[in-house]
Amino acid sequence: MHDVVVVGAGPTGLWLAGELRLGGASVAVLETRRERDPNSKALTIHPRTIEVLDCRGVAEPFLAEGLRIPNGHFGGLSDRLDFSVLDTPYPFTLALPQARTEELLQERALEMGATVRRGCRVTALVPEGVSLADGEVVAARYVVGCDGVRSTVREAAGIDFAGTDATTWGWLGDVVLDEPPARGFASVTGPSGGLMVVPLPGGVHRIVGGDSATNRAEWPGELTLDELRATVRAIAGTDFGLRDPKWLSRFGNATRQAVSYRSGRVFLAGDAAHMHFPAGGVGMNVGIQDAHNLGWKLAAVVAGRADAALLDTYHSERHPVGAELLRHTRAQTALMTGYSPEGQALRAVLSGLIASAPDMSKELAERLSGLDVDYGTGRRVPDGGALFARLRSGRHVETPAGLVRPDGHLAAVS
Template sequence: MEDVVIAGAGPTGLWLAGELRLGGASVTVLEARPDRDPNSKALTIHPRTIEIFACRGVAEPFLAEGIRIPNGHFGGLPDRMDFSALDTPYPFTLALLQARTEQLLEARARRMGATIRRGCRVAGRTHNGVELAEGEVVTARYVVGCDGTRSTVRAAAGIEFPGTDATTWGWLGDVRLDEPPEHGFANVATAEGGLMIVPLPGGIHRLVGGDPATNRPGWPGELTLDELRATVGRIAGTDFGMRDPVWLSRFGNATRQAVAYRAGPVLLAGDAAHMHFPTGGVGMNVGIQDAHNLGWKLAAVVTGRADEALLDTYHEERHPVGAELLEHTRAQTALMTTYSPEGQALRAVLSRLIATAPDMSRHLAERLSGLSVAYATGKRVRNLPLPEGTTLFEQLRTGEHVKTEAGLVRPDGHLAAPPAA
């Protein structure tokens, strides 16, 4: 019997597997897909996630390969938040394909001794583990659902997933451009719709946006290259010479959150716990941060170093973070999908505030980047220099608590208790 079985080998499940092994727990990851999905939904790695990687000594490949972007957008507004004001060694986001992120995280989990099985679809729960579609039972003391918005684990545990259905749809196209924008990037917003363009490896560009025609509840149908070309042309005045699509997709703004992140021996993380419109590129990051919070706690419980009550703090700490995530993505969705003259005026006013009110810009950037997250025990601790000549992030690589002048720091980089008054 394993200590933990994880359903889902996306970034959340893979980071959790590594964290559990760091804490001494045995773990098997079950992934329904026989091969990694080549189409990368996520591209953005935010500053707090880079810090998390640095706290485990695995940030370098991400820093070496990712494209550094020194600012971020809120709701697609033209004036961008300046990340240089953030108190972090990594005042930027990294643009890196999710497929590559998963490859790096899987390599780490395997190095640390995690078992990863592909082509194994979890069909349901048993009293001591999970049952696969083929009938095999994989036994474990705990089961963690990292299996996405349609989570089988969540449904089998009877955890409700309330929220709202889609009322608007975005579109995405990974294509080749014969006439790309200058520097490869573009951010265009007009009454005809909104559009962002980002260069990807291999001469591909990602075009992502929305427009009034799909600003409605009903499913608009599968996206075609002709539709994408016409829509982009209306918004930007050119289709940038797009051709040879690699991936065309739509996504909606259905927004939901699990009422509980734990039900006995079953826990949820990532998209299994929260779903939302992908504004700001935060989804994968919050999932990894869920796993970072849960990993050391679950490992401590299964190895007998902590009482099971520690697991209750996972829901207590991360559920409010998920609720705030949904609030912010809904607010950004409203800004991104308002095409009326009044909506355009609102966008203009808020955009100017971001450009001219540094406190507002920094506040939004801290929330978007994940650096503002704080729990009842205390806030995230920056990379403090330590007396022995190392830094906090270096000392956290063991996955143990670290004593600092700011107080005792938990394995996830947050204070273990609020500073004394």
């Protein structure tokens, strides 16, 4: 019997597996896909996530391969948030395809001794653990659903996924550009819609955006290359010579959150716990940070170092973070889809404030980057030059600021 079965081998599940092994728990990761998805939903690694990686001594490969971007956007506004003012050794985001992030995280999980099994579709929770489509039962004391917005684990546990359906749709195309924008990047917005162009490895660019024609609740249908070309041309005045699509996709702004992140021996993390429009590229980051919070706690309980009551703090600490994530992505979605004259005026006013009000810009940057998370008695502790290295054991650390938990937050004073 395993201590923990993690369902889903995305970034959240793989980081959790490594954390559980660091804390001494045995873990098996079960993934439906036989091969890793070559298409990368996420591209952005935020400063707090880089700190999390550094706290375990695995940041270097990400820093070496990722493209450092010293700013970020809020709601696609033209004036960008300055990350250089943030209190972190990593005042930038990293652009790195999710497929590569998953590859690096799986390497770490395997090196730590986790078992990763692909082609294993979990169909039900059973008293012994989980049941697979072929009838096999994988035994475990605890189960964590990291299996996405259509989570089998969440549904089997009877946890409500409360929220709202989509009212607008975005789109993306990973394509070859014969006439890419200067420096490879572009951000264009106006009454017809908005888009961003981002370079990817292998001579491919991602064009991602939304338009007034799909700013409605009805499903617009599968995205075609001709539609993407026409939409991009209407927004930007050029289609950048786009061709040879590697991936075309649509996504909506359906917004939901699990009412509880725990039901007995079952936990939820990442997209299984929260669903939202991908504004600001924060989803994968919050999922990894969910896993960072849960991992050390669950490992401490199964290893006998902590009372089981510690597990209740996972929901009480991370559910409010998820709720704030949904609030901010909704706000950014409203700005992104402000195609009317009034919406354009609102965008212009707020963009100007970001440029002229440094305190406002910094606060938004802290929220977007994940550096503002405060658990009340357990706020994040900045590095200070040596803390992250000391946390690599996965144990509590004494500092002048107080006792720091394995996830880098201050421990509650009893």
